[in-house]
Amino acid sequence: MEPSPKRLPTLDEVAERAGVSRTAASRAINNVPHVSRAKREAVARAVRELGYVPNPTARALARSRVGAVVLAVSSDEPGLFADPFFAEITVGVSAALEQTEFELILLLANTARGKERLRQMLRSRRADGVMLMALRGDDPLSRLAEEGELPVVFGGLPLTGEPRWYVDADNRGGGRLAAEHLVRTGRRRPVMVTGHVDTQVAVAREAGFAEGLALAGLPRPAVEPGDFSEEGGAVAMRRLLDAHPDLDAVFVASDGMAVGALRTLRDRGRRVPEDVAVIGFNDLAGARSTHPPLTTVHQPVRALGHEMARMLVGLIEGQQPSPLILPTRLTVRDSAPAASPSGI
Template identity: 80%
Template sequence: MEPSPRRMPTLDEVAQRAGVSRTAASRAINNVPHVSRAKREAVERAVRELGYVPNPTARALATRKVGAVVLAASSDEAGLFADPFFAEVVVGVSTALEQTDLELILVLANTPRGRDRLQRMVRSRRTDGIMLMALRGDDPLGRLGEESGIPVVFGGLPLTGEPRWYVDADNKGGARLAAEHVVRTGRTRPVMITGQVDTRASVAREQGFSEGLTLAGIPLLDVVSGDFLEERGAEAMEQLLDAHPQLDAVFTASDGMAIGALQTLSRRGRRVPEDVAVIGFNDLAGARFTNPPLTTVHQPVRALGHEMARMLVSAIDGQDPSPLILPTRLTVRQSAPAASPAPH
């Protein structure tokens, strides 16, 4: 599109000539950080060719950046960021942001007060972008990006809808690996302790485990929720043992719940793995130090945080990064060894 000789060229024309988005063109013109050299040079060339003169008011608005991003979790757990999973996510996010001038703000946003605080930050433009974790059900926080125009990256898909930008692990595929391992080791009476039933990760892990067993002709005896909490995992294991005394394998949707299940099995006199095989999900550092060491589905938790931050920085720069699904794999240890020990 060539500008009319009767008027000044517009920012849209500059963006089209440079082959970049309008946002990227604005950031390059206003010398905002996190714009690639190639895009900056293309925009500068388009500005010269078209004779574009920035609007002073628009320039002031475009350069009003605070140099901070938010990692927000919609969780009612006060100690959430002390949880090993989220601690690893924070480490991953921080390492990615080390390459930028952006500061990281952590926000617990499940209480009305926390939710209001985050929404005030968005309305007053005190953040350049948001990373959202632990969304449950149809959480209104999931619509922050649509309402504010600020880039939002999801850590894990929400239960409903598919956002523009997200990083997730292959939850369903990882759970199927757990089911296949249960079948290979000769177990025929498996149960599952799932997480919070209104989260996408929990639903996907239950589906993957159930489908893997179905393909092998093995029925899943029962599923009980443990809410991703160690103490609830212990309670769920009690419930399953009472209902199915002959169960011989349990897959839990998190390592924390697996630790709770191991405690219950020990208290009830069930040997692991001789009587019951136990498989978790996450493969955090503590999985190596359970008694016995935990067989678990490994997901790259630190990489999840790192890729979320990289994706957000890219979106802030005016780019349109593609969603990312990270691979999972099974880490076999003594709680469910490859060769199933014979009961004695």
């Protein structure tokens, strides 16, 4: 009787011996760049100890390119891609991909079906990489990104944890700039309208604003949450006026919400900037056409999309880029001028 041939070790056994996930083991064996050195060494040791031989067909598939990348957005906003912010992000991403082989796939991943589509895309390698935007709280998209075998770049930091590759704006520094400007122009009772409280963007902008006021000896401001929409800004401004009728300035965590805040102030008979100074955040085109024109923290939104795509392409091509924080600056217009209005 012929002896049965020795059974070859499996990828699952390699992963178990190395103490890593099956996905991490596959990444390391196929020399995919987005694997930590510790995991790569552990897998290499397990391969040697077990005598594992990779399937050449599987390796070829792992290294092949599809020619497409995904911009996945976790948002339930119905008019998301009509939002000037996401329009600018998309323009920046497209510009960076223009001279490459990669096409862009836009994917709304806010529903269970959308998340499942992204999971299948990650597992079946129907794209070469993913950019994730608008994560809130403990978004399962972060875990999906870790489970997949594709490189992932985050547009903005998630609220929990810090991914290996991300592009973000200096949101905390931008909030600090707003506080410093209001203090410099004589405002002493500022308040704030923040965004979704389960987003890192809102948390960082609020922290920076409070920090800037504290450095000037002012107390932590009253804060009312909004939802990054114009109506959300209007409602939050009404609540702040009801609770703090003597307020003399408001920092609003997005230009869209600032438009709503300006509307509420006008409806309540408050003059801007004489009675209340208003500062927004983003500095998109619409900030110039508000009444009065909006002082706002400028973040390079199109550049954010551009750098996300550049970073992802670099990862796909085997580079090891570093995370990137883009600077913010204050654009001063009439809603919070550099010189204090008379009477303040």
